[in-house]
Structure formats: structure tokens, C-alpha cells
Amino acid sequence: MPDPAYSLGGKRVFVAGHRGMVGSALMRRLEGENCSLLAAGRRELDLLSQQAVAEWFAREKPDAVFLAAAKVGGILANRDQPASFLYENLMIEANIIHAAHEAGVEKLVFLGSSCIYPKFADQPITEDALLTGPLESTNEWYAVAKIAGIKLCQAYRRQYGDDFISAMPTNLYGPGDNYDLKTSHVLPALIRKVHDAKMAGAASIEIWGTGTPMREFMHVDDCADALVFLMKNYSDEGHVNVGTGSDLAILDLAKLVCAVIGYDGEIRLDTSKPDGTPRKLMSSDKLRSLGWEPSITLEDGITRVYRDFLREHTC
Numbered sequence: 001m002p003d004p005a006y007s008l009g010g011k012r013v014f015v016a017g018h019r020g021m022v023g024s025a026l027m028r029r030l031e032g033e034n035c036s037l038l039a040a041g042r043r044e045l046d047l048l049s050q051q052a053v054a055e056w057f058a059r060e061k062p063d064a065v066f067l068a069a070a071k072v073g074g075i076l077a078n079r080d081q082p083a084s085f086l087y088e089n090l091m092i093e094a095n096i097i098h099a100a101h102e103a104g105v106e107k108l109v110f111l112g113s114s115c116i117y118p119k120f121a122d123q124p125i126t127e128d129a130l131l132t133g134p135l136e137s138t139n140e141w142y143a144v145a146k147i148a149g150i151k152l153c154q155a156y157r158r159q160y161g162d163d164f165i166s167a168m169p170t171n172l173y174g175p176g177d178n179y180d181l182k183t184s185h186v187l188p189a190l191i192r193k194v195h196d197a198k199m200a201g202a203a204s205i206e207i208w209g210t211g212t213p214m215r216e217f218m219h220v221d222d223c224a225d226a227l228v229f230l231m232k233n234y235s236d237e238g239h240v241n242v243g244t245g246s247d248l249a250i251l252d253l254a255k256l257v258c259a260v261i262g263y264d265g266e267i268r269l270d271t272s273k274p275d276g277t278p279r280k281l282m283s284s285d286k287l288r289s290l291g292w293e294p295s296i297t298l299e300d301g302i303t304r305v306y307r308d309f310l311r312e313h314t315c
């Protein structure tokens with residue numbers, strides 16, 4: 001088995017998806033490491049093209065790769081664009097993982113998602129719950145692609161001895177998030193809705209579903225720190241959950257966002273919209289036992305992210 005201790009010192013490190021929320025958090029986090037950062041914008045490198053990815057890897061010769069590029073979105077985007085979520089994520093993963101193998105990349109961290117687990121998995125969800133039951137229907141396309149990514153890393157590790165590992169972050173939020181109400185995840189959507197209602201002096205906001213689903217949230221800077229930690233300290237076939245270990249109901253999240261933003265209107269429920277998985281709290285015991293802990297509380301994180309939102313969206 002490869003040595004789990006991997007040093008980034010002096011290495012060429014490629015962050016695939018560096019303009020996305022996770023990728024840009026990784027770029028910020030890696031500035032503190034003594035490594036050269038490689039990134040390629042969409043115009044420079046089409047990750048859906050096997051040939052372009054293979055040529056880029058052969059030319060740039062990265063030593064380490066964070067595979068943070070993906071097509072992502074909230075519950076409705078996942079439900080309504082099944083082909084895009086399945087096809088684009090499969091292509092991105094297959095192209096990068098194979099090219100990394102061919103180019104002799106020393107270490108690769110693949111990012112999945114907590115939606116890989118069965119809809120009714122026991123809570124908190126441990127890593128071994130993977131493939132033990134049916135998936136949540138709204139995001140099975142994305143989940144199947146992400147499960148394939150885990151399996152690609154395992155397969156290249158088994159067949160070729162490549163040091164490719166997988167991390168499964170929980171629901172993330174942070175600077176650079178998507179605030180488009182049709183395609184976003186719940187936390188940026190709530191920030192957008194509550195902020196707009198406050199500015200307009202509106203009497204209420206509307207949230208989707210019953211407000212009862214439970215979700216776990218992590219600030220993307222904590223996630224980036226955990227991913228760098230795993231790259232340096234973990235080398236095994238099994239994937240690793242990356243979460244905070246606590247969750248809350250969507251209605252309570254909405255109340256928290258109202259409190260942080262300073263809005264006291266009514267919260268109404270649009271039950272014509274889907275709830276999705278009833279609960280997906282991941283067990284983070286494995287990551288904690290390796291020696292990593294999150295440092296940003298949800299309330300602090302929302303306060304920080306609202307400041308970022310005001311800077312990014314209201315200037």
C-alpha cells in the first residue's frame with residue numbers, strides 16, 4: 001500500500017474546477033503550501049474532451065490532482081437535468097482519472113457527495129453504507145456518476161497501484177456559491193430569498209417542501225482544509241466522509257438565516273416542491289480518527305457567507 005504521508009512541498013498541484021466554489025477554496029487553501037498551483041479555465045481545457053484532457057496532462061505533468069470539477073446543482077436542477085448531471089460528471093471523472101494514470105500522477109483526491117448513499121441509510125451514515133439500498137430519485141443521476149468516480153479511483157488503485165483516493169463532502173456553502181434560485185442549493189437560496197425580502201420589506205418568504213428534511217452543512221473553507229489534510233495523510237481504497245457531524249431541519253435553517261440577516265417575516269412552505277432525502281447526516285468518525293476536525297460553526301459560516309454575498313451581489 002502507498003505511504004499515507006504525502007508532501008505537497010515543491011509539487012505541481014492541479015485543481016480541476018478551480019473557478020467553482022470548492023476549487024476556489026482549494027486554491028486559497030493551497031496558497032499556504034509550498035507548491036506550484038496549476039489551473040486551466042474552460043476555454044483552455046474542455047474537461048469533457050478525452051483528447052484535450054490527455055494532452056493537457058501530458059504537457060503540464062502535474063504531480064498531484066484535486067478533482068473538484070463537476071456539474072452540480074440543487075434538488076430541482078438535479079431532478080430536471082438528469083442527462084447533463086450523469087453525462088458530464090462521468091466524462092469529467094473518467095477523462096481526468098485516466099489521464100492522471102497515464103501521466104503518472106502521484107496522488108489524486110476525487111470529490112463525491114453525500115448523495116451517493118441510499119435514501120434511507122441508517123444515520124449517521126458511515127462509509128460502508130455505500131450501495132446497500134436504493135438512491136434518492138431526485139439525484140440518482142448525479143449519485144450514480146459520483147459512485148462511478150469512487151469506483152474508478154478504487155479500480156486504478158487495485159489494477160495499477162495508483163494512489164487515488166475519494167472524499168465525500170456533505171452539503172457545502174461558501175464564497176462563490178450559486179445564488180440562482182432555480183438551480184442553487186438550499187443555503188444560498190435562503191440567503192437570496194431572505195435578503196431580497198428584507199430589502200423589499202416583504203411580509204414573508206417561501207421555502208420549498210415541508211421544511212422537515214434534515215441536512216448537514218459545512219463551510220467550503222473547512223472542506224478545502226479537510227481535502228488537503230486527506231491528500232497529505234490518507235492513502236486507502238475506502239472513501240472518507242467529510243462533514244461536521246451535526247444537522248438541522250430545513251425550517252430551522254431558514255430561521256437561522258432570518259436571524260443572521262435580521263428578517264422577521266413569516267416563513268411559508270411550498271409543498272408542491274420536493275423534499276428529497278429525509279435525512280443525510282454523515283458520520284465523520286473516520287476523518288476525525290485520522291486527526292481532522294472542522295472549525296467553522298454554522299452560525300459563523302452563515303454570517304461570513306452573508307458578508308461575501310453582500311460584497312459579491314450588491315455592489
Ligand code: GFB
Nearest residue numbers: 074075078115139184185186189207208209213274275276
Ligand atoms: O440543497 P438542496 O437543493 O439539495 O435542498 P439536497 C435541500 C432541502 O432544502 C430540500 C429544501 O428538502 C429542499 O426542498 N429547500 C427549501 C430548498 N427551500 C429551498 C430552496 O429555495 N432551494 C433549494 N434548492 N432547496 C442535493 C442533491 O440534494 O444536495 C445534489 O440534489 C447534491 O445531488 C447536493 O448531492 C449536495 O440536499 O436535497
